[in-house]
Amino acid sequence: MIVILGEDHFGATLDRALDGKKVNARSFVIKRARSIPELQRTLGSQKDCQILYVSSSEMPHLGEAIQLLKGVPVLTIGETPGFARNGGIINLILEDNKVRFEVNVQAAKDAELNISSRLLALARIIQPPEGR
Numbered sequence: 001m002i003v004i005l006g007e008d009h010f011g012a013t014l015d016r017a018l019d020g021k022k023v024n025a026r027s028f029v030i031k032r033a034r035s036i037p038e039l040q041r042t043l044g045s046q047k048d049c050q051i052l053y054v055s056s057s058e059m060p061h062l063g064e065a066i067q068l069l070k071g072v073p074v075l076t077i078g079e080t081p082g083f084a085r086n087g088g089i090i091n092l093i094l095e096d097n098k099v100r101f102e103v104n105v106q107a108a109k110d111a112e113l114n115i116s117s118r119l120l121a122l123a124r125i126i127q128p129p130e131g132r
Helices: 012-017 036-043 056-068 105-110 117-122
Strands: 002-005 032-033 051-054 076-080 090-095 098-103
Touching: 002 012, 002 036, 012 032, 032 036, 036 056, 036 098, 051 056, 098 117
Parallel strands: 002 032, 002 051, 051 076, 076 090
Antiparallel strands: 090 098
């Protein structure tokens, strides 16, 4: 399941792009949550989310979202300055009219996710601030 937290900039485009697509015989399920309480209800007790996209509108609540997913292997993705530095795993950035990405390796480890060394070779590695 992919969950979009906050404003949904993708609209129906993401639904259309993933319609009928499968990974390991499992269809993509996309859910939307506009706030942390709604995210809690969306996840329920199963927490079967694999990807959480955090919209810029919910950046002030990133810490709460990460805390909610603690102990669950969920890839967090955003596109807001400071996203990876503040605990998100992958931050998409626009640089010289190209999409680049930052990876917070420690956040991935904390989520018990392994990032491919080939992917990391293309990324800008972000270190979390001291004391995190």
